[in-house]
Amino acid sequence: MFRELGQMLVLFGATLRALPGFLRRRRSIGEQIFEIGNASLLMACMLSFFIGGVLVLQAGSVLVERGLGSQLGGLVGISLCKELAPVMMAILIAGRVGSAMAAELGSMQVYQEVDALRTLNIEPIDYLVLPRIVAITIALPALVVFSNLVGWLGGAAVASFNSDIGIPTATFFSNLREVVDTWDIAHGLIKAFVFAMAVGTVCCHQGLQTRGGPRGVGRSVTKAVTNSIVLVLLLDYVLTRLLQPFDA
Amino acid sequence: MTPAPSPAPSVAPAHPGLRVAVRDLRKRYHTQEVLRGVDLEIAPAEIFVLMGPSGSGKSVFLRHLIGLESPDSGEVRIEGELLADDFRDRFRMAMVFQSGGLLNSLTVAQNVGLYLSEHRLRSPAEIDAVVAEKLALVQLPDGTANKYPTELSGGMRRRVAIARALTIDPQLILFDEPTAELDPLVALAIGREIVALNRRTHATTLVVTHDRDLAFGIAHRIGFLVEGRILAVGTPDVIRAHPLPLLQQFLAADFTPQ
Ligand SMILES: Nc1ncnc2c1ncn2[C@@H]1O[C@H](COP(=O)(O)OP(=O)(O)OP(=O)(O)O)[C@@H](O)[C@H]1O
Numbered sequence: 265m266f267r268e269l270g271q272m273l274v275l276f277g278a279t280l281r282a283l284p285g286f287l288r289r290r291r292s293i294g295e296q297i298f299e300i301g302n303a304s305l306l307m308a309c310m311l312s313f314f315i316g317g318v319l320v321l322q323a324g325s326v327l328v329e330r331g332l333g334s335q336l337g338g339l340v341g342i343s344l345c346k347e348l349a350p351v352m353m354a355i356l357i358a359g360r361v362g363s364a365m366a367a368e369l370g371s372m373q374v375y376q377e378v379d380a381l382r383t384l385n386i387e388p389i390d391y392l393v394l395p396r397i398v399a400i401t402i403a404l405p406a407l408v409v410f411s412n413l414v415g416w417l418g419g420a421a422v423a424s425f426n427s428d429i430g431i432p433t434a435t436f437f438s439n440l441r442e443v444v445d446t447w448d449i450a451h452g453l454i455k456a457f458v459f460a461m462a463v464g465t466v467c468c469h470q471g472l473q474t475r476g477g478p479r480g481v482g483r484s485v486t487k488a489v490t491n492s493i494v495l496v497l498l499l500d501y502v503l504t505r506l507l508q509p510f511d512a
Numbered sequence: 513m514t515p516a517p518s519p520a521p522s523v524a525p526a527h528p529g530l531r532v533a534v535r536d537l538r539k540r541y542h543t544q545e546v547l548r549g550v551d552l553e554i555a556p557a558e559i560f561v562l563m564g565p566s567g568s569g570k571s572v573f574l575r576h577l578i579g580l581e582s583p584d585s586g587e588v589r590i591e592g593e594l595l596a597d598d599f600r601d602r603f604r605m606a607m608v609f610q611s612g613g614l615l616n617s618l619t620v621a622q623n624v625g626l627y628l629s630e631h632r633l634r635s636p637a638e639i640d641a642v643v644a645e646k647l648a649l650v651q652l653p654d655g656t657a658n659k660y661p662t663e664l665s666g667g668m669r670r671r672v673a674i675a676r677a678l679t680i681d682p683q684l685i686l687f688d689e690p691t692a693e694l695d696p697l698v699a700l701a702i703g704r705e706i707v708a709l710n711r712r713t714h715a716t717t718l719v720v721t722h723d724r725d726l727a728f729g730i731a732h733r734i735g736f737l738v739e740g741r742i743l744a745v746g747t748p749d750v751i752r753a754h755p756l757p758l759l760q761q762f763l764a765a766d767f768t769p770q
């Protein structure tokens with residue numbers, strides 16, 4: 265496991281070193297971003313709406329009972345943008361996009377496409393890994409912004425339509441605006457940025473590590489997704505801890 | 513059915529192929545010893561054919577020559593130099609993989625033009641011209657250029673892979689089973705193309721094959737690899753008369769009922 269972590273750091277380092285050439289890859293990066301959006305936008309939308317909704321259901325009744333219903337907007341707003349949106353979107357991306365990356369690179373490895381690239385003097389890291397990691401690193405924070413908005417809307421909708429809670433949308437959003445500031449959103453975006461690099465690196469690494477035919481590809485995909493999710497949750501704790509001092 | 517044996521090149525070529533020297537090359541995967549001390553020298557511009565039973569380590573050997581594997585011990589020298597990190601910048605080497613190794617996400621034309629476009633060696637218009645030329649050379653039908661590799665037959669994929677390797681203008685070219693699963697006429701065309709390429713460019717050529725007609729048709733020398741060791745090496749005539757029993761069985765095997 266530590267060896268894998270080491271190899272992943274090496275891969276990430278090599279990608280960073282290849283980064284100056286990313287403009288050459290802009291077409292390929294653009295295609296990747298388009299694919300990521302295509303694969304995840306609708307899911308992200310539904311997921312976020314219902315997470316916002318369920319947060320309101322859970323927290324709303326407790327707060328309303330204690331006469332704190334007016335605080336609901338802030339609570340939901342903060343939880344979503346600092347914690348739930350980045351983590352859930354990272355997990356979604358790991359499942360929808362990271363798995364596909366691992367499968368694609370894995371089958372390229374198995375069918376000697378990666379070796380063929382090397383014999384053409386084309387570095388697989390430049391050609392395959394860099395565009396994917398850059399694309400995911402752009403797409404995930406964008407997805408988180410989107411998820412925040414949809415999640416807040418979902419929360420507001422449930423808050424006003426659920427008869428036990430009954431907080432008007434205007435109250436919900438005015439409290440949200442009062443509590444959530446730019447830094448809170450940035451906090452979530454910083455997390456998303458780091459998660460994206462982690463998911464991209466893990467999945468590309470697993471893909472390129474694939475050995476042993478189509479079964480190997482299956483194994484790589486499973487490992488890529490589970491490792492990504494574990495790493496995201498670990499990093500989430502670490503980042504929350506690191507970013508806390510700035511939460512004035 | 514295969515081209516007549518061509519004499520080893522006598523005149524010093526203007527654009528010489530690379531000299532390959534392999535000494536005591538050993539490689540094991542887990543507990544399996546795949547290469548057990550391979551010694552081989554291939555002269556510039558030579559066509560060397562490597563034969564041997566399935567699983568004897570031929571593909572693994574080729575992968576060492578082009579730096580896709582590193583040996584456990586022993587050495588591979590190209591022009592007297594050990595394969596260093598930058599050898600691909602200094603020597604033009606190409607390999608045609610057993611399965612083709614084409615990128616499935618690119619069209620045939622993009623695959624063939626990949627080397628030139630990635631390294632920005634030509635303008636897009638020139639690349640189109642080179643691609644068309646190389647595809648014609650391997651006799652692919654019109655309209656193949658815009659197909660994807662998955663839409664081609666195995667033999668067509670192999671020919672695309674050869675066309676792609678030619679764009680490197682290699683000084684050393686390695687073929688892994690170039691005629692496997694091809695019909696006899698296409699196999700013949702590929703065999704002829706290997707010889708013509710060798711005459712035209714003087715590239716050192718190493719061909720791994722089970723196809724005896726191809727081997728005796730094109731080779732300057734033939735080597736016989738068994739269980740990770742080269743047990744026989746020599747001109748086609750020497751190999752035909754070689755006393756090694758396994759080699760004779762290998763050459764004589766046919767389907768005629770006894
Ligand atoms: N990456 C690898 N990991 C483990 N074992 C390997 C690997 N590559 C090759 N081998 C083993 O090395 C042996 C030789 O393989 P190789 O592909 O070189 O055979 P070959 O001579 O090319 O056979 P064929 O004529 O069938 O292509 C085989 O037994 C194979 O199982």
Ligand SMILES: [Mg+2]
Pocket residue numbers: 570571572610688
């Ligand atoms: Mg082989």
